Amino acid sequence: MGDMNIQAIEQYRSDFLKEVEERVEEGHWVKMCMQCGVCSGSCPFGPHWAHPPQEIFMMIRAGKREEVLSSDSMWMCTSCYNCVVRCPRQLPITQIMHGLATYAHRLGLAPRNQPTRDFSILFWENCTKTGRVNELKLTLGVYFREGLMAGIKKAWNMRNIGFGLLLTKRLNPFELFKGHACKDQKGIHAMLKKAQEIEARRHKLPA
Amino acid sequence: MTQAVATNQTILVVGGGISGMTAALEAAECGKQVVLVEKLPTLGGRTALLYRYFPKLCHPVCGLEINLRRLRGNRNVRVITMAEVTAIGGSRGDYTATVKSSPRYVNENCTACGDCARAVESEIPNPYNYNLNKTKAAYLPHAMAFPQRYVIDPSIIGTPDAERAKAACKFGAVDLGMKEETLQIKAGAVIWATGWQPYDAAKIQPYGYGRFPNVITSVEFERLADPHGPTGGKILRPSDGKEAKNIAFIQCAGSRDENHLRHCSRICCMASLKQTQYVREAYGDEGRSTIYYIDIRAIDRFEDFYQKVQKDPTVKFVKSKVARIAEDRATRDPILHGVDTEGYHRYENSHDLVVLAIGMAPSVKGADIPAEIIADSSGFIEAGANGGIFGAGCATNALDVNRSVQSATASVLRAVQVVNKVARAEA
Numbered sequence: 001m002g003d004m005n006i007q008a009i010e011q012y013r014s015d016f017l018k019e020v021e022e023r024v025e026e027g028h029w030v031k032m033c034m035q036c037g038v039c040s041g042s043c044p045f046g047p048h049w050a051h052p053p054q055e056i057f058m059m060i061r062a063g064k065r066e067e068v069l070s071s072d073s074m075w076m077c078t079s080c081y082n083c084v085v086r087c088p089r090q091l092p093i094t095q096i097m098h099g100l101a102t103y104a105h106r107l108g109l110a111p112r113n114q115p116t117r118d119f120s121i122l123f124w125e126n127c128t129k130t131g132r133v134n135e136l137k138l139t140l141g142v143y144f145r146e147g148l149m150a151g152i153k154k155a156w157n158m159r160n161i162g163f164g165l166l167l168t169k170r171l172n173p174f175e176l177f178k179g180h181a182c183k184d185q186k187g188i189h190a191m192l193k194k195a196q197e198i199e200a201r202r203h204k205l206p207a
Numbered sequence: 208m209t210q211a212v213a214t215n216q217t218i219l220v221v222g223g224g225i226s227g228m229t230a231a232l233e234a235a236e237c238g239k240q241v242v243l244v245e246k247l248p249t250l251g252g253r254t255a256l257l258y259r260y261f262p263k264l265c266h267p268v269c270g271l272e273i274n275l276r277r278l279r280g281n282r283n284v285r286v287i288t289m290a291e292v293t294a295i296g297g298s299r300g301d302y303t304a305t306v307k308s309s310p311r312y313v314n315e316n317c318t319a320c321g322d323c324a325r326a327v328e329s330e331i332p333n334p335y336n337y338n339l340n341k342t343k344a345a346y347l348p349h350a351m352a353f354p355q356r357y358v359i360d361p362s363i364i365g366t367p368d369a370e371r372a373k374a375a376c377k378f379g380a381v382d383l384g385m386k387e388e389t390l391q392i393k394a395g396a397v398i399w400a401t402g403w404q405p406y407d408a409a410k411i412q413p414y415g416y417g418r419f420p421n422v423i424t425s426v427e428f429e430r431l432a433d434p435h436g437p438t439g440g441k442i443l444r445p446s447d448g449k450e451a452k453n454i455a456f457i458q459c460a461g462s463r464d465e466n467h468l469r470h471c472s473r474i475c476c477m478a479s480l481k482q483t484q485y486v487r488e489a490y491g492d493e494g495r496s497t498i499y500y501i502d503i504r505a506i507d508r509f510e511d512f513y514q515k516v517q518k519d520p521t522v523k524f525v526k527s528k529v530a531r532i533a534e535d536r537a538t539r540d541p542i543l544h545g546v547d548t549e550g551y552h553r554y555e556n557s558h559d560l561v562v563l564a565i566g567m568a569p570s571v572k573g574a575d576i577p578a579e580i581i582a583d584s585s586g587f588i589e590a591g592a593n594g595g596i597f598g599a600g601c602a603t604n605a606l607d608v609n610r611s612v613q614s615a616t617a618s619v620l621r622a623v624q625v626v627n628k629v630a631r632a633e634a
């Protein structure tokens with residue numbers, strides 16, 4: 001991952017806007033922002049971001065690569081799409097935020113222990129393994145993220161819901177050992193590999 | 208105005224606002240026969256509904272007065288009010304327009320004495336004050352109306368109110384038997400000057416126009432400031448009639464927005480700068496104006512006016528497009544939410560009144576014009592398709608009064624060339 005970051009710095013030098021345009025999902029829209037501020041004002045999570053979308057776009061254009069990619073701002077996006085609906089230039093702001101987060105993650109620059117990022121990694125590994133989401137493992141993964149004691153405490157707090165799910169056959173404890181999978185696991189993995197290849201080509205990522 | 212017979216050397220002007228009036232007069236003063244068709248009962252258009260012009264802050268009354276004088280003194284123009292062009296057939300140098308006229312129920316005997324209005328009891332929303340107040344169902348559109356003749360609203364026809372108006376008239380001017388008519392008018396060239404309309408502010412959902420009484424549009428604010436307006440020139444809040452001293456102006460309300468109007472409406476920055484001076488005029492140093500903007504576009508040579516307003520301590524500028532407006536339930540004060548681009552500070556500002564600097568949309572969109580024309584994506588005319596139909600004024604672009612007049616004169620030059628060609632061919 002670190003290599004990819006060094007490669008990107010060498011390739012784009014100080015032109016961070018170009019890097020975003022080529023490598024980030026919907027990144028070519030960033031230059032269209034006219035700094036009106038409607039996105040930032042419309043964001044329900046607005047006060048909790050270090051940098052609202054409008055500021056992120058300006059930082060990209062100002063070449064503040066480190067600050068943007070290591071920021072946890074874009075990880076705060078809840079995909080409510082309020083900004084996309086109101087943007088006078090119809091920028092796909094939500095998609096750009098996710099694109100930036102993904103890119104920062106790939107480069108290894110995304111902030112550590114960011115809850116959204118941790119959950120995303122957990123979810124992605126969980127569902128791509130067998131082609132199906134194993135809800136039990138996912139839930140336990142989230143519970144025990146902050147250590148054994150914290151996990152036990154959370155699981156204990158949720159015990160009534162857990163038993164309820166068990167009684168209504170919504171939760172199968174045996175999923176913990178093997179878990180069900182989709183019929184063609186190999187096919188799923190081949191598909192994901194191909195998709196990654198196409199994405200790398202589209203965003204000019206090094207192989 | 209003599210009853211001129213229209214021929215293929217006549218120029219037909221559609222729309223009697225400042226552009227249409229200018230076009231009609233310029234052509235007529237060149238010796239051409241002109242027919243001027245206006246949809247409303249009076250000429251003057253939206254210009255007549257302004258309180259003052261920028262940048263000199265003079266009153267539109269004076270410019271209109273001059274034009275109306277020119278019109279009265281010219282025998283080449285025939286004015287048809289309350290009429291719409293529904294179809295244009297033929298080709299360059301030989302058009303036939305179908306004109307549908309609605310009944311005014313008042314004939315040329317009218318002396319504008321106002322007896323009918325005093326006799327009539329029912330009231331209608333006053334379109335000349337953007338429906339901010341009511342007027343009698345027999346009314347003179349406004350003080351500058353041309354022709355100076357009353358109108359009877361069709362809603363009272365067949366009621367005792369209409370009979371009262373008829374009985375009150377000492378001059379036999381009320382004619383309740385008037386019917387809708389269809390005329391065929393020949394013309395060599397057509398000038399399309401149907402002007403603009405304010406964008407429907409209710410469509411800008413986060414600003415709450417229509418839901419919050421203290422959010423109004425810039426055209427309505429013009430009427431509030433005007434002594435002939437619904438408040439007699441006092442800037443009062445619609446919710447409680449209190450003086451509005453702390454006023455927010457929101458720029459690009461509908462303009463420069465892919466979800467609403469794609470174009471920059473061009474006049475709104477200057478209009479808001481001008482309107483801050485209405486606040487100063489009304490309240491002196493006690494007035495507070497705040498302009499929320501993306502960037503100020505003081506068009507043409509008006510940068511000095513902008514600088515003058517910047518120096519005014521009662522006017523504050525906030526570089527931010529407001530994200531949404533909420534309302535204080537108790538006081539009904541609008542509360543503006545957004546983020547300031549200069550420093551990215553989040554604000555939550557309360558004002559007495561919010562004025563949306565509303566964008567300009569063409570009154571008749573390109574696709575709805577009953578002739579073949581080429582229009583841009585906003586519906587403004589770019590060119591006529593067969594060389595004899597010309598756009599003028601705000602039908603072609605978002606323009607201020609000054610530029611509309613220039614545009615109208617330019618279109619006359621083109622139209623005159625067409626009818627001159629026809630004249631030579633027939634001589």
